[in-house]
Amino acid sequence: MLEYQVVPNTNVIEMSIDGHITTAEFAELLKMMDGQFQQHAKLRLLIKVLKLSSFEPTLIFHDVLFGIRHFFDLSHYAIATDQIWVKRGIIASRLFMLGQIRIYTMDELELARKWILPPKHDEAISSSP
Secondary structure (H helix, E strand, C coil), rough: CCCEECCCCCCCEEEECCCCCCCCHHHHHHHHHHHHHCCCCCCCCCEEEEHHHHHCCHHHHHHHHHHCCCCCCCEEEEEEEEEEHHHHHHHHHHHHCCCCEEEECCHHHHHHHHCCCCCCHHHHCCCCC
8 A cells, every 4th residue: 555645834745655566556646746846846755665566567658758857857865664685775776866865764754754854854843832
């Protein structure tokens, strides 16, 4: 299952992966992200991988095409997971990702959320009464 939401008043998309991801779920995510690129020049992604058990093979094709089209448009990736093989996969795929990447454990999820927020948003939170 793939769930996602846009963090209000930011260019941050928070995703959650738990189990199997279908091509239809992934296509909906990419459609939403394309819409966000109409509002923001760059996006930041927070990806929580609770469990990634499987995905449909065509998902890779869609991911690669999207990645090529938006290679310069994703500025930050925060990945929170306790799955060792996912961490290793992220490390290996850094060659194909231009933005800043940080990997966190699930216990560090709040640190990941804080890091992924744009500086202006973080200042607005700090200066609130």
